[in-house]
Amino acid sequence: MPTSAPYLGKDLVGLEHLTREQILAVLDTAEPFKEISERQIKKVPVLRGKTIVNLFFEPSTRTRISFEFAEKRLSADTVNVAASGSSVVKGETLVDTARNLEAMRIDMVVIRHGSSGAARFLAERIPSNVINAGDGRHEHPTQGLLDMLTIRDRLGRIEGLRVCLVGDVLHSRVARSNIWGLTKLGAEVAVCGPPTLMPREIEALGVRVFKRVEEAIEWAEVLNVLRLQLERMQAGYVPSLREYNRVYGVSRERVEAVPRDLLILHPGPMNRGVEIDSDVADGPHSVILNQVTNGVAVRMAVLYLLAGGAPETAEVAKHGE
């Protein structure tokens, strides 16, 4: 049976209900785990004997592989279930899928699902630890955590920083996790994007709203550029990708128009030439690949904490039992 973890509780479904201390515990725990991925032999026995299912109802490359590396480097036994090729396409309900997995006595489930609330739904119904790898437009907590770790790595702090999320906030689970996490850690957070892609009453989450990207860039120290999905254009939220790039794209000209160095993040996968121009994405202030590296460490930290580990013993744990 999985242990109920003292630091995060049984599950990680979002950052909304975590405390500042819990978020910092994950970031601090991720620090010692970073080093494992730099070794020749990238494996420690922290989760030996634990079985984990990566249950992906939506296509995902980066997040799924990142979780899988985190799990394998901690010696867990893992199974990947993708929606296509599983019983999901045969009409099995989410709850039946969960119960069947549970009947095989798994310890943890990492779930990616197109419906907001799906991770919580699962967490309330099975005793295994559940980790949300993205549910609809709700949250993507490990992405929020790795974004914060990356910002802290580079700038040394989160508190007091001005961070702006740029783009399709309406459909973005990354935006919501960033907003919860960053505001809890004391950052000033703003959002910027076309008003058609801005959720109602977003200000009530404690963020300021910029309608023009130039104003956002003028204000911010960190830009987290959100992916614009092609189907948003088809659904009519923006007239064309070209216009989107013209009005909201994070371009070199816009970034260089301010005298400060802007830290540039992007959760990936990028649409180069749409929400972000290549010379920004590949430029000196981009930490987009650092985010990917940190993703593995953060996910190790989450797995470790949910399995009952304590932040202060992470350093010891990775060297043995």
Added chain:
Amino acid sequence: MSRPILLRGGRVVDPAQGLDAVLDVLLAGGVVARIGHQLEAPEGCEVRSVDGLVVCPGLIDLHVHLREPGGEHKETIATGSKAALAGGFTAVCAMPNTDPPVDDPASVGYVRAAGLRAGGARVYPMGAVSVGQQGERLTEIGEMIEAGAVGFTDDGRPVADAELMRLALEYTKAFGVPVADHCEDHSLARGGCMNEGLVSTRLGLVGIPNAAEDVMIARDLLLAELTGGRLHLQHVSTRRGVAMIREAKERGVDVTAEVTPHHLVLTDAAVDGYNTNAKVNPPLRGPEDVAAVREGLVDGTLDCIASDHAPHHYDEKEAAFDDAPFGLVGLETSLGICLTELVGGGLLTIPELVARMSHRPAAAFGLPGGTLAPGSLADVTVFDPSEEWVVDPARFRSKSRNTPFGGRRLRGRAKMTIVGGVVVYEDDGRRGDAPGRTEATYAR
């Protein structure tokens, strides 16, 4: 014919007659025979003491989904009409969005006959406005009325085409029946699953803005004014909607409107935690809307309370929020919720509540009942306004349990339901069913 019944010593509340006094009520021959002080019990009469209880004209719910035919795993006409009795309702209007929809005289006849056979509350069929609820051409409205339809609606798939709505409002004028509309502009609702606002933003759920309902209410009111047709607006949930109806009534538009107990009591905060039992259409709105529909109910802008009883099987609601169907059951909680929140909350008196659950719904759809005036139908509800109880969905007579009110402590519940002069439901504290009756005992 059944034995006469004398209800002795109850508080008789009949707003249609302006009556609110401790009196006896004698029911005989399927009608109300007499009301008075210390009535003599005729020979063979069954005498029931209803001391401390309220005796009122049978409650009427203008908006229920009985799911038959096609959705018998959720509810049947039999179980739904029995659930109605347990909630104190003597009559319900069954929505036509079944599978297949009730869109021809034979289907109307089926629902009516099944209602008679069931021996529950009276079941008044509603017919579809358009064939197959496809929103393209009118159903055989005249023939369906002959078969027993009391009104027409494409509830569940509201009439999107304004011209069709105009034709419906015009054509029904020949018969004096209402066209009832679930007001929702599909393009604005955009596949949403809850109210659009801070809660939907937090939960990452697609929101349905108030405007999706408001533009349709505005359209319908304008068309009712244009045609002089008889319009009934279903489950109004928005403040602008209330304001527009109020203004239309002042202009003399022939419109009535209903509001549900859940829209009077809950806000979209009830959805938090992805509670699929609070997923309903129109969605639970914000506090300002709740305040506005309450005000509208008090001042008469909203004529009556209807439950929009919408049963769903438990495993259909056991799903991710956006995958779960809309709707909640209301027949067995409606009276208790309204007594607790509206009467207990000081918003309405008991006679004012009874008017909104009996006389006014009857008047809105031209149904018999709604009063205890001598000679009227012997449909009577007896309720205890002060009995405390806790909603336990497992005890519902409905086939379904999808309520957001489970575990809620209520004050006031139905004790006895009489249809056509026959006691067809009694809450004896043991939750047992009262003996049923045959079709002959109350055939209209």
